[in-house]
Amino acid sequence: MFDFGQVIDFLPQLRTGLYYTLLISVVGLLAGFVLGAIFGLGRISKNKFFFVIASIYVEVVRGTPVLVQAIWIFFALPIITQYNMDSITAGIVVIAINSGAYIAEIVRGAVDSIDKGQMEAGRSLGLNKHQTMRYIIWPQAFKRMIPPLGNQFIISIKDTSLLSVILVPELMFQGRYIASNHFNAVEIYTTVALFYLVINFSLSLLLRYIERRLNY
Amino acid sequence: MITVQDLHKSFGDNEVLKGIHCEVEEKEVVCVIGPSGSGKSTFLRCLNLLEDITSGDVIVDGYNLKDKATDINMIRTEVGMVFQQFNLFPHKTVIENVMLAPRKVRKISADEARKRGEALLEKVGLAEKANQYPSQLSGGQQQRVAIARALAMEPKLMLFDEPTSALDPELVGEVLEVMKQLAKEGMTMVVVTHEMGFAREVADRVFFMDEGIIMEENTPEMIFTNPASERTKNFLNKVL
Ligand SMILES: Nc1ncnc2c1ncn2[C@@H]1O[C@H](COP(=O)(O)OP(=O)(O)OP(=O)(O)O)[C@@H](O)[C@H]1O
Ligand SMILES: [Mg+2]
Numbered sequence A: 001m002f003d004f005g006q007v008i009d010f011l012p013q014l015r016t017g018l019y020y021t022l023l024i025s026v027v028g029l030l031a032g033f034v035l036g037a038i039f040g041l042g043r044i045s046k047n048k049f050f051f052v053i054a055s056i057y058v059e060v061v062r063g064t065p066v067l068v069q070a071i072w073i074f075f076a077l078p079i080i081t082q083y084n085m086d087s088i089t090a091g092i093v094v095i096a097i098n099s100g101a102y103i104a105e106i107v108r109g110a111v112d113s114i115d116k117g118q119m120e121a122g123r124s125l126g127l128n129k130h131q132t133m134r135y136i137i138w139p140q141a142f143k144r145m146i147p148p149l150g151n152q153f154i155i156s157i158k159d160t161s162l163l164s165v166i167l168v169p170e171l172m173f174q175g176r177y178i179a180s181n182h183f184n185a186v187e188i189y190t191t192v193a194l195f196y197l198v199i200n201f202s203l204s205l206l207l208r209y210i211e212r213r214l215n216y
Numbered sequence B: 001m002i003t004v005q006d007l008h009k010s011f012g013d014n015e016v017l018k019g020i021h022c023e024v025e026e027k028e029v030v031c032v033i034g035p036s037g038s039g040k041s042t043f044l045r046c047l048n049l050l051e052d053i054t055s056g057d058v059i060v061d062g063y064n065l066k067d068k069a070t071d072i073n074m075i076r077t078e079v080g081m082v083f084q085q086f087n088l089f090p091h092k093t094v095i096e097n098v099m100l101a102p103r104k105v106r107k108i109s110a111d112e113a114r115k116r117g118e119a120l121l122e123k124v125g126l127a128e129k130a131n132q133y134p135s136q137l138s139g140g141q142q143q144r145v146a147i148a149r150a151l152a153m154e155p156k157l158m159l160f161d162e163p164t165s166a167l168d169p170e171l172v173g174e175v176l177e178v179m180k181q182l183a184k185e186g187m188t189m190v191v192v193t194h195e196m197g198f199a200r201e202v203a204d205r206v207f208f209m210d211e212g213i214i215m216e217e218n219t220p221e222m223i224f225t226n227p228a229s230e231r232t233k234n235f236l237n238k239v240l
Helices: A004-043 A048-062 A066-081 A087-113 A116-124 A129-166 A171-182 A185-213 B040-046 B072-078 B094-104 B110-123 B139-151 B169-184 B196-202 B220-225 B230-239
Strands: B002-011 B014-024 B029-033 B055-060 B079-082 B157-161 B188-192 B205-210 B213-218
Touching: A004 A048, A004 A087, A004 A129, A004 A171, A004 A185, A048 A087, A066 A087, A066 A129, A087 A129, A116 A129, A116 B079, A129 A171, A129 A185, A129 B094, A171 A185, B002 B040, B014 B040, B014 B213, B029 B040, B029 B196, B040 B157, B040 B188, B072 B079, B079 B139, B094 B110, B094 B139, B110 B139, B139 B169, B169 B188, B169 B196, B196 B220, B205 B220, B205 B230, B213 B220, B213 B230, B220 B230
Parallel strands: B029 B188, B029 B205, B079 B157, B157 B188
Antiparallel strands: B002 B014, B002 B055, B205 B213
16 A cells, blocks of 8 residues: 555655755754854853853753744844845754754853863963863863763754755655655655654764763 | 962952961972861962962962962973872873873973873883773872872972872872872972871971961971970871
8 A cells, every 4th residue: 555665766856855954964063063162161151241142042042942943044034134045054054053052051061060170180280271171171071072962963953854944955845845746645754754763873873982982 | 489478368258368478498398287177278279379369479489479470370380289189181091191281381292201201100100001091090099190290290399289088098108108209309399188197207397277377387296296286286186
């Protein structure tokens, strides 16, 4: 009754979808990581201004749904700025800004969790604050960030499926398009689900491997 | 080497150091003893500005720490510190722990740093542990690595904050042995300790701290056999 063989005919479209899903995930998360590192350090900064800006950013993003963020950035922001973004750029921006806020909290938590004796030991040897962060605190914090970071990557990759509402031609968008034209929802959505599963499961394995490699 | 004049230190409303005066000469070994909470650690940490100074003067190696022109990172390279909890860098091997600061602060080459590091590990009896991680070592071994790490900067002065208090009793000896050796070689040392045997044997002078001041200072013989103040007497009765 179900004909999974026909899925082969739609593989080119699904592959295009997969390409955009991966593109937006990778570029969005890389940018999100940079944002997260900057604003995470803002959240532990003694500089009041930096701290307040970082906190507002984190709270706004955490307090609103991704779907609303996506729609706002794609449909509302251009009206305010008078600058039109194509949907793919908008998709990357959404993932970057959204993951950046959660990653900021991950960075803050990890850096906070490093014993303050480490900073003192570094400083007492004559390393300046920046050097101590770079050579001592950051590498240890980074290791602790891997599990929650992996979680966030997986959440963000799944969130890219919401970008179909702003017309990003990613995997879910392609799936919806095919299924509504060919009435093969079961086959296509099952395949789409499998694609996500494979991506995320591979990522899980990779992270577990990295974590093991960093054991000391 | 160290001159401290009327040093005060408060945490908020809590005044912990209430006017410390002292001198430590070059090559002198000073042990600081006193009850818990009397401000021993705080005093020591003021000497390399791990705590900022509320008021008073601390002059180390001719530099006034309060002076804006004093480069605190430069001072810290001259002042080694050993902590109760070792504070080794867990993500670096023993030799990397020892090499890091000379490389990044003194900017010496990796080869040079390694050579110096290996010599220091030899000196503290841990040459064969160079490539292990701190978590693979006993507490006593970790503390000896911490001493080697501080020495790698070739400091003029070493501060020890209860270096053996976190150790199992059977591991205390090996660390004190290394410290004795250092003292013999003429290192200037300020040692906060509960090891009265060590103070008696190694110290040139002993400071007894109580309630945020140095209540009494004298040679170990005098302090231990003939303490001047009632509080010193009481303290020693409790710990000896
Ligand atoms: N960072 C800090 N913030 C607030 N209070 C502090 C801080 N560090 C120390 N204190 C307080 O200063 C007082 C003296 O502490 P300090 O650690 O110098 O004592 P100590 O003589 O080293 O004691 P111990 O023998 O227990 O190590 C204590 O009352 C402590 O609570
Ligand atoms: Mg103490």
